[in-house]
Amino acid sequence: MAIGEFDLIRRYFRPLAGEGAFDLTDDAAILQLGPGEELVVTADMVAAGVHFLPDDPADTIARKALRVNLSDVASKGAKPAGYIMTVAFPRDVEEGWIAEFCRGLAEDQREFDTRLLGGDTIGIASGLTVSITAFGKVPAGEMVHRFGGRPGDRLYVSGEIGCGAAGLRLLLGETILGPLPPAARQRLIGRYRVPQPRTALAEAVRACASAAMDVSDGLIGDCDKLVAASGCGAVIHADSVPLDPDLVTVAKDDSVLAALLTGGDDYEILAAVPPEDEERFRFMAARAGIAVTRIGELVEEAGAVEVLRGGRPMDLARRSYDHGRT
Template sequence: MSPRRPGEDELIARFFRPLATAPGAARLMDDAATVPQIDGRELVVTTDAIVAGVHFFPDDPPDAIARKALRVNLSDLAAKGARPAGYLVTLALPRDWTVDWLEGFVEGLGLDQEEYGISLLGGDTVRTPGPLWVSVTALGHAREGHVPRRHGAAPGQRLYVTGTIGDAALGLRLRQDERLTIDWDLRRDEREWLLDRYLLPEPRLALADVVSAYATAAMDVSDGLAGDARKLAAASRAGALIDASQIPLSRAVRRAVNADPDALVSALTGGDDYELLVAIEPSDAEAFEAEAAAAGVAVADIGALVDGAEVVIEQAGRRLSLGAGSFSHF
């Protein structure tokens, strides 16, 4: 017999109140929370939702679902040069939810709260006749006047990305078709790398202060590098020229691309990387690279903003054809 499912008040008290460790959370016994002000820093707020069957598989482990929901928001904070201060979560549970599932979900949140030094501040729990969905609102503090927007770049500035690109997109394709493991000639560790990168993104919070210090514009890569580069360039009223050979790819993605050149299109246009795309003045490039290395985050110079309105990704001097260029919900 499965454990009795609690009502909403008991659900909040039993599962979520232990996560509300910050004084401003008021132990989730009020309708609002407070976030302490930090002198010389401004509050940054972001929100993202993830939906079963769209952003994750319904049979994914509940702790991984929770951590992904939180981390995609922490990634947005990192792109704005902000350190996280806390978060709110709204959880829409389908009719067949279980106590065991919810215990796993809050365990995942607890693990990331400890890792990133944050607290739950509040939120809501509701029932839904449709699929499970989770919405997180994350709050952080950034140095006042140093929050890099998408529109702050200009022609001549360099474009950098963190980490490696395309792992999550190919990980998703593997989840959808296991035969690709053979088609791409992947080793077991390479297959697991791609699957893990889709399931659990790595927000680049270690780079937040460096982004704040040097970025003229920044965003996280959530809908594909090609499309997100286009968004940043368009917001800055510029174009971009990107060298595909300089885009950092993991060993697993390189193996897949060597076996199937079309995999490169998936890698450059697929979503869920949650790496950072950053515009830097050429005069700051050396310092940016050095401080990123000191922070333990790999960065790669992939091209530059240029005059015009086109974003072009070239390979061996030839323009790549990338179709729509990015993931879109609509």
């Protein structure tokens, strides 16, 4: 396109810049912490053909790039505190596309109370890659880890599992889900393109969870990681896992349910909550307006996540979706 990097930044990115970004006119931003605060730092990169489809709307690509990072921040019990973004645009990108991309970011900045701190844009021959480093603040020592879960802790997830994976399958024209009402199709595709980070749940996670992570590569495979870090095992009751209402019937088929439990792109929070904190966790989640569902518990047997349906182990051909497989 005809616009250079400097005009691009001035016209479209500068309006997104917040406190500490110096209007994107310096080489660096400044982040300050209050007394007793620590900074949580996380990064995810998304690319065309890997995390979104090349012809997805520009604003949804931007929002997904930001939201997958906000999801990590929330799962650590942290409050959003700005982000750095680097983007490799195809050289023939149109200015209107970038305007839409930035409009999506502006909307999400308002919704999740965060701000652009800086970054970089480059032009490449083809493809589109967005890398975001997101910051969050927590009181010192209170970041919630993947480790820390103990046998007996209850396993909870926020929202619904499998919507993003279902949306991707619909976009790819796969038929495993059978016919669905048009409204359900649109809703599931929307969940794939624009996940819902559980920022409002961060306080409950920090106050009550012994361990937590966001579910991005599939519930079962991610639970494997949580129990590996925590040195214990887990039992997941597959029939308890919350699903989109329009998927409940088709998910009676084991292979469909397995696809939803291992498909990734959920960006929900998986949290282990000690029994004595369970009531408070449910109360705080309800107050935050986020549905949470108990789906199992941590057990002694180290390293194993058993998935039961009707009391019998489910046969899972795979446990996660590997976005990063190279």
